[in-house]
Amino acid sequence: MMIKLIYFDFNFWRVDILRLCLSYSSIPYELQRIKRQDWKKKKNQFPFGQLPVMQVNNQFFSHTHSLAKFCANQASLYEQDEFKMLIVDQVLDWANEITNHIAPSIRAAMREKNFEKSRELRKEFIKNDLKRWFYYLENLLKRSSENKDFFTDKFGIADITAWRIILWFTSGKLDEIDSSFLNYTPLLKKYYDGISNYEPFTKLKVYKKIVS
Numbered sequence: 785m786m787i788k789l790i791y792f793d794f795n796f797w798r799v800d801i802l803r804l805c806l807s808y809s810s811i812p813y814e815l816q817r818i819k820r821q822d823w824k825k826k827k828n829q830f831p832f833g834q835l836p837v838m839q840v841n842n843q844f845f846s847h848t849h850s851l852a853k854f855c856a857n858q859a860s861l862y863e864q865d866e867f868k869m870l871i872v873d874q875v876l877d878w879a880n881e882i883t884n885h886i887a888p889s890i891r892a893a894m895r896e897k898n899f900e901k902s903r904e905l906r907k908e909f910i911k912n913d914l915k916r917w918f919y920y921l922e923n924l925l926k927r928s929s930e931n932k933d934f935f936t937d938k939f940g941i942a943d944i945t946a947w948r949i950i951l952w953f954t955s956g957k958l959d960e961i962d963s964s965f966l967n968y969t970p971l972l973k974k975y976y977d978g979i980s981n982y983e984p985f986t987k988l989k990v991y992k993k994i995v996s
């Protein structure tokens with residue numbers, strides 16, 4: 785079985801969590817990049833007209849949560865216990881939620897080139913959602929984890945996902961958002977620093993590419 789991941793020609797959490805997961809357990813995969821300018825003519829080739837897509841045995845599969853579960857299972861980075869699965873799935877759903885909340889401000893700038901609208905939407909996101917959604921994640925960590933190092937007390941796809949989203953929001957690449965918001969969730973900040981220093985993860989080539 786050869787896994788092929790398909791995404792745009794930039795790094796983003798939706799595909800990075802799949803790459804990190806497979807790389808962590810040395811599962812071979814191929815990554816196909818699609819140029820933004822080629823997307824219009826390619827979009828209809830994919831089952832939901834969105835990326836990421838995973839191709840296995842000549843079949844296409846979509847939706848980040850579904851793909852993450854599949855890749856994590858292959859990599860033994862998912863859980864077997866039903867209640868632990870629920871914790872992991874909530875982190876994946878949280879990642880989708882916070883992305884959906886910030887997406888309008890990104891779309892206004894990237895697609896509509898309406899920078900004024902984008903700035904307004906970003907301000908609203910910062911006021912209403914930023915701290916709130918990270919606070920929700922911190923609470924989930926508090927409730928779920930004994931050691932507070934990993935969501936289910938051992939490294940897995942939930943940690944890869946939470947780490948990747950925090951990296952995105954603290955990277956300085958999102959206009960108006962600087963990393964200081966994470967000081968409001970000190971447990972999450974400590975958790976993030978811990979994952980950023982977890983050697984079996986940080987030694988991966990793909991990790992280094994993503995943080996560079």
Ligand SMILES: N[C@@H](CCC(=O)N[C@@H](CS)C(=O)NCC(=O)O)C(=O)O
Pocket residue numbers: 796798827833834835836846847848849
């Ligand atoms: N429900 C999808 C959403 C994926 C999604 O929003 N992909 C964006 C890029 S991050 C996309 O394909 N945008 C191009 C388009 O919708 O035409 C998932 O969970 O993966």
